[in-house]
Amino acid sequence: MPAAVLGKRQRPLEVVVKPSPRLIRSRRRISTILEEEDDNDEEMADTIVVRADPVPEPTAGIEESLRTPKRTRRSAPPKSGAMIPLSPQRANTVFKVTKVTAASGFTKENKDFNEAPPKTPRHRDAIKKPSTPRHRVCVVSKPMTPRSKLLATPTHAATPSTAITTAKSLFSRSTQAGRLIGRDSERSQLQSFLKSRFDARTGGCLYITGPPGCGKSALLTEIMGELAGDAKVSIKKAWINCMSLHTPNAIYASLLDSFSVQSEGIEFSDLEALFISTEKSRIYVLVLDEIDHLLSHDLLPTLFELSLRKNSRLILIGIANALDLADRFLPRMKAKNLEPELLRFLPYTAPQISEVLTARLRSLLTPAEVGADANFLPFVHPAAIQLLSKKVASASGDLRKAFDILRRALELVEMESLQALRTQMQDGEKPLGLASASVFSPARKALAETSLNSPAPRPTVQVNWTPSTAPRASLAHVAKASSATLGASISSRVAKLNAHQKAVLCVLVAKNGTTPWPLIKLKDAYSKACKDVLGLMPLVGAEFRGVVDAMEAMGVMDILPAQGKGKDREERAVARVGRMELLTAVSAEGTKGKEGLIKVLVS
Numbered sequence: 001m002p003a004a005v006l007g008k009r010q011r012p013l014e015v016v017v018k019p020s021p022r023l024i025r026s027r028r029r030i031s032t033i034l035e036e037e038d039d040n041d042e043e044m045a046d047t048i049v050v051r052a053d054p055v056p057e058p059t060a061g062i063e064e065s066l067r068t069p070k071r072t073r074r075s076a077p078p079k080s081g082a083m084i085p086l087s088p089q090r091a092n093t094v095f096k097v098t099k100v101t102a103a104s105g106f107t108k109e110n111k112d113f114n115e116a117p118p119k120t121p122r123h124r125d126a127i128k129k130p131s132t133p134r135h136r137v138c139v140v141s142k143p144m145t146p147r148s149k150l151l152a153t154p155t156h157a158a159t160p161s162t163a164i165t166t167a168k169s170l171f172s173r174s175t176q177a178g179r180l181i182g183r184d185s186e187r188s189q190l191q192s193f194l195k196s197r198f199d200a201r202t203g204g205c206l207y208i209t210g211p212p213g214c215g216k217s218a219l220l221t222e223i224m225g226e227l228a229g230d231a232k233v234s235i236k237k238a239w240i241n242c243m244s245l246h247t248p249n250a251i252y253a254s255l256l257d258s259f260s261v262q263s264e265g266i267e268f269s270d271l272e273a274l275f276i277s278t279e280k281s282r283i284y285v286l287v288l289d290e291i292d293h294l295l296s297h298d299l300l301p302t303l304f305e306l307s308l309r310k311n312s313r314l315i316l317i318g319i320a321n322a323l324d325l326a327d328r329f330l331p332r333m334k335a336k337n338l339e340p341e342l343l344r345f346l347p348y349t350a351p352q353i354s355e356v357l358t359a360r361l362r363s364l365l366t367p368a369e370v371g372a373d374a375n376f377l378p379f380v381h382p383a384a385i386q387l388l389s390k391k392v393a394s395a396s397g398d399l400r401k402a403f404d405i406l407r408r409a410l411e412l413v414e415m416e417s418l419q420a421l422r423t424q425m426q427d428g429e430k431p432l433g434l435a436s437a438s439v440f441s442p443a444r445k446a447l448a449e450t451s452l453n454s455p456a457p458r459p460t461v462q463v464n465w466t467p468s469t470a471p472r473a474s475l476a477h478v479a480k481a482s483s484a485t486l487g488a489s490i491s492s493r494v495a496k497l498n499a500h501q502k503a504v505l506c507v508l509v510a511k512n513g514t515t516p517w518p519l520i521k522l523k524d525a526y527s528k529a530c531k532d533v534l535g536l537m538p539l540v541g542a543e544f545r546g547v548v549d550a551m552e553a554m555g556v557m558d559i560l561p562a563q564g565k566g567k568d569r570e571e572r573a574v575a576r577v578g579r580m581e582l583l584t585a586v587s588a589e590g591t592k593g594k595e596g597l598i599k600v601l602v603s
């Protein structure tokens, strides 16, 4: 038996090569097979059943070699009809050696040879030696060759813009407030103060104080916008946010610039010449917001003094939010014989907060929707608004916090609803409320199929929600959002940030501590840190903006709106976390990528 001749261990399935009569002349091929098999005894142990497939007629060129067969170590080539074990590789080799050509007579039409030899074995060989894989091997879905994170394909599609996105934008800090709701008493006090000064054509000063987010700046902005001169008097207005000044001394230049005064140097006499005049046809209204940042500066009492002098044409309104500032500031003014009027804003109560939130949400309804149900509240359940208002009122009465929580709650309900729709689409159900059900773009699908390592992309969902059909945030959403914004300590807030948010915060604190820094510079520095230190793909455009807005909502950063001219026209970011606090928070056990973040922070 050939198996015995070759001394091979045989598997139960025996290879039987039974050359057809046409194969008798193919001695050379058989001897070649034997020679190769001898070279690799191990492989021969793994023989499988192969049929004796036809070997093509030798061409004239090999006729000669057939007559003088190649010498092999195995002296006696098997006789015709002998049983020859073949491994799948050998079998393939056999059938690759001779080309089937029309010239040689082996065509499909030739009935004798119309069964093509199989090129790959039909059975897997369990004891075969492992061969080098032709493709990258995937072990527990991780590539063996590490890939740079920078090259990684983003795993999720951009969140589609929905009616909820529009609702969220109503509560973003950069959004200009519409008409203010409530604050009627404060409004009338302010209006009467101004009116009395305009009527008398004299200067004066007012100091507005109140806790953060109680509408001081918003109300004054609205009133300033309504101020208009008449034929008898022209009103020049200027608004300076003292927090956005690079140095306290910059107040001089900013003042002169705001009133379009050309001056060589910056002298007190310039200000005096501007504001003290017997000419009654012109009045200057100057608002200094966040004046607590100027408290230590000499100019502040000087300006208050200028506004109270005889023939003064300066109406000065200072705004500050530190609660004890009036007690510290006013006695100092009194000591200098200066007494500004005082207007105190109280924190918002729960009904006031609820009224503002309800009015903003309902502003998105069409007149027809408003007419259909006078009490319908889109996007948020009324009970959730009540809960939110009570929580914020009992914490601080800061309307900004209420906006942040509401935005976060809307974000949560949007994410949840879109995720539910995606799951339904992937499960093959037809989701309700979808304008189009494109699961994957063709390009992403192709990418997913060719990539061994990328997680499956999220399907793109486009929804056709309207304010009246969009899902609404519930009590649970508000409770979750408010615990993140109100109760949490700095370190737990930082812990909740994602990798990009942590990167932005660390860069901001590293570059500028807790003083405002232009958002555009922050974006550039963050991109650089992502590439150079953190190994992250930096976010750009709307995605970066989204990250920043979310951080504001989580209470770790503020965005100061653009105002003024030149450098002041850019938005600025201010961290609400100190360097040491942040360092402690990012160094916490289990923080992903903490080495990089610490490196950024201490750089």
Ligand SMILES: Nc1ncnc2c1ncn2[C@@H]1O[C@H](COP(=O)(O)OP(=O)(O)OP(=O)(O)O)[C@@H](O)[C@H]1O
Pocket: 173, 176, 177, 179, 180, 181, 182, 183, 210, 211, 212, 213, 214, 215, 216, 217, 218, 219, 320, 321, 356, 399, 400
């Ligand atoms: N009565 C209101 N109706 C509608 N929106 C309001 C009302 N009061 C405040 N807001 C909004 O709340 C946000 C915070 O208000 P604002 O900036 O006036 O607070 P503030 O008292 O100046 O706080 P801070 O002392 O921190 O400067 C703004 O977006 C403003 O538009």
Ligand SMILES: [Mg+2]
Pocket: 216, 217, 218, 289
């Ligand atoms: Mg303000």
